[in-house]
Amino acid sequence: MSVTPFVQMRGRARRALRTRGATALGKLPAAPGRAGQLVGRARVAEARRVFKAGGDAEAVVAPLLDADADTDSRVRGRAWALVAEARSAAGQHGSALEAARTAAALDDDVETSLIHRRLAQSTSPDEAATALARALGQRPRNRAQIALVVEALRSADRESVEAWRTHLARWGIDGLDERLAEVEAEIALVGADPLDPVLAHWWEQLRRPTPAVARALDRRRDWDRLAAQVSAHPPAADDVPALMKEAALELRKAAARALTAGYTSAAETLVNHSLALRPDDLWARDTWSNATDQLRVVREGWTPTPRGELRLDAAPRHVLSVLAQSLPHLSGGYATRTHGVLTGLVADGWSVEAVTRPGFPYDRWSKHDTRVVPPVDEVDGIRYHRVLTDARVYRQYPLTSYVGKYAAAIEAHARRHRASLIHASSFHVNGLAAQQAAARLGLPFVYEMRGLEELMKVSRDPAFESSDRHRFTAGLETTICHAADRVFVITEALRALMIERGVDAEKLVVLPNGVHTDQFTPRPRDADLAASLGLTGKTVIGYAGGLVDYEGLDLLLEAVALLKERAGSSGPDFHLVVVGDGHFESQLHALSTSLGLDDVVTFTGRVPHDQVASYLSLFDITPFPRLPLPVCEAISPIKPFESMAMGKAVVTSSVAALTEIVDDGRTGLVFDKGCARSLADTLERLLESPALRDRLGGAAREWVLENRDWRHVTSIVDATYRTLLA
Structure with missing residues (x-):
């Protein structure tokens, strides 16, 4: 039998991929039909390897993303799905979801649909539900996809489990009854109130209850209860090896999360049971070593080293x-x-x-x-x-x-x-x-x-x-x-x-925070940037920093919603710009949409460091709405000092650490911490009075120049050092 050109091309492509990886991919010529699909799949596979290694996966699949790319739509869909994962990992949640939507439109594969569902869950619950239903309606191609669906169902509901069970029967796929019962148990346990009767029921019903119970109580963050349960009913160490391995794995993962959360005694108990099933698990041993060491320090304390005689030729300063x-x-x-x-x-x-x-x-x-x-x-x-x-x-x-x-x-x-x-x-x-x-x-x-x-x-x-x-x-x-x-x-x-x-x-x-007042100075608005964002002629409320839960940015969005409502039919003449990224970003996007603020709020995502000053130049009002939490009461951020040095009108919540910075009515305005209405009222005062903004911003810069330039702050350190070395 003669070898066809396509087979020859496929063989050359495979050898190139094995020997040259991503570099070879860029050199492979465009090919029609099945050859193009082969190269496309190879690119996606190589991009996944690059993604796992922390590299630029999107660059590898870039030739597949164009609508004119000479490859199958399913391959393009999988390329877009990988782009969605890479952007999500980089904190680009908005563009990640857009990529996932593009992927889903091109490819209705189970894996693509589940990526779409995962990225939509926090911001678009209805969209996520549709993506899950699409995934459940597609016949899995292999065991790996079955495992992905089972994993997704754990955070779904019993109706979704029943729907997939019906599809499985139609497809003639069996042998999953026990696994689906465990999923139902996990769903029931996560939402159980009271927990004990539901836990007792499923512990009796399941043939191997430990993995499902461990996952459920781990999700509930009820590690003490899980530790008590497995101590009272230790998983059998003479079970089928695969079952022992799964139980050990789930207990070890729960132990690791318990340790991170601070539940060290529970972590030690859980990982002991994990090691009883798999003594050679190195990750479990690490968790055990960490937990037992912390508990030893808690019990015994730490003894500082007594100071001895001077043992080096020290220079005075x-x-x-x-x-x-x-x-x-x-x-x-x-x-x-x-x-x-x-x-x-x-x-x-x-x-x-x-x-x-x-x-x-x-x-x-x-x-x-x-x-x-x-x-x-x-x-x-x-x-x-x-x-x-x-x-x-x-x-x-x-x-x-x-x-x-x-x-x-x-x-x-x-x-x-x-x-x-x-x-x-x-x-x-x-x-x-x-x-x-x-x-x-x-x-x-x-x-x-x-x-x-x-x-x-x-x-x-x-x-x-x-x-x-x-x-x-x-x-x-x-x-x-x-x-x-x-x-x-x-x-x-x-x-x-x-x-x-x-x-x-x-x-x-x-020793308070400070600022380089020669670097953060008043500057004219970047007109080109303002125009590109549609902000020309608008009063801008701006935040630049980490999008984390305790900053109170959800409160800020609620206040902006009140301001928009007060503006009535005339519409607001202000705009909120949020610069930065962080773990709370997707929740903020979802809240903004649910409050109907997409026309008055812009999330820029992370911007290059050398562009931050241009964004700050757009801000007329800079709120710092930190929540009434212990960390916010005691710890001061640096960002307010930078805004004050630039002559911005600063608004802060009344947490103790921020009221040390802002003199209400003189160098800024203070609102009642945790109160969206108070924040809205305070912002409204500034929106209505450019003169007030200018007066507060000018006084803020003067105060920072006199009290919080780093040269002033370091004088405290200098004096302390001199006293100790006298």
Whole structure:
């Protein structure tokens, strides 16, 4: 039999893909018919590999996205589905959903429909339901697609399970009754109130209840109840290996999430049962080691290292700063504050170098990321040293071992720099290691508390306050403060909290956030950008920052809805622009749509750093509507200072940390925290009075120039250092 040209082409393509991967894909010629489909599928497969490795998957499939691409519509649909996943992973939720819609229009495959459903769930529930129904109506091509449908049904309802059961019977697919019963059990357990009778029912009904119950109680965040259940009814260790493996896996996943959430005792119990079924599970062993180490610290506490005699030739004005992160790899509030303080100290005549936690920045990157950073980065004359090995994973447990190695690295850098003082900033691992190194060298130790993990966790889960993790972090942070010679805190509210915890008030010094007032200055509106966004002639309410739950942006949308309603038939002459991204972005999009605000709200998504100033130039009013939560009461953001330095009219909620910044009626306006109507009233005052906006913005800039320029802030540090080294 002769070999056809198509078969020859297919063989060459396959060999090229195996040997050259994505590079070869770009060189393959366009081909008609089945050959084109082969190349298209190969591109999608290679793009998926690139996506998993953290690369630019969209670039790989770009030739398939055009409507004129010479390939099958199903292949194009799968390419668009992959683009949707990649954009979602990058935080581009709006464009991800649009890509998913395009994919679904081209390809009604099960997997494509389920991607569409997942991306639509948070913003368009009806659209998500339609996508699920479409997926359920398509016959699965293989076992993998059956597994995907089963997974999707777990977050659906019993009616959807019944619908798929009917389709399966029509297709002649059997053998899934037990799996579907487990899905029904999970759905029932997640919504059960009271839980106990429903749990007892399904524990008796299911042949293998542990996996379904573990998934359900994990979703309910009821890890203590799950730990009690499996302790009372341990899964059999002599069961069918595949069943043991699934039970072990679900218990291990629940344990890991319980540990992250702070339920350390429950995590230890769950992972013990997981290891009883699969003793060789390395991930379970890691979870067990972490949980048991935290519980040991909670039980036994932490003993600081006693300070000894001076053990190095210290230079009088040399300081080593110990940090969690820094420029140039991250540029958020933590890194910005650090750089502002360090450059200010250098201007005051101090010689300052910094060292970041072991593993930074590798420990924040994908395990597939092969980039290599130098041992030191220099930014504006500040040297940021890294503590790195060939590893990409840097576990912080056992804590004693981690702190000991970290302290040794700090000690080495302190000797090299001839430091006369060590200054560590949040969080506890930095403080513990720096305290140990300073004590060994006989140097003064300063701890800078920029935030508290437990405040953030309690704000999102009030039950966290009684958790093991709360006792762990609060105990260590307080211990560090007791051991330090001075403690800088970011607000008066945080100072009061640490006094309540028993820290000596005399050693607590408020070191507020600041701003480079020569970089953030009043500037004219970017007319071209305003025109491109349809903002010409509009008064702009603007927010630029992280789209996270505690910022109160949902409250801001509710206030804007009230303002739009008040405008009546004439329509509003203002517009809200939201710049940034974050985990709360999809919920905000959904809320904006449900409130009918799509005509007065623009979400830009993440914008390049060098374009942020242009967006800020558009803003006339900058609200910071932080919610009445513990983290917002005690911790101050940097963004308000930047807006004030630019002469913007600032509006803040009445949380303690923000009322320390804004003098109501003089440098900005304050509304009743948590109250959308109060926020709307306050915004309305500013919308109606350009003169008031100008007066408040001018006073805000004057106040920042006098009180919050980084040079002023670092004078507090300078005075503290001088006292300790006198």
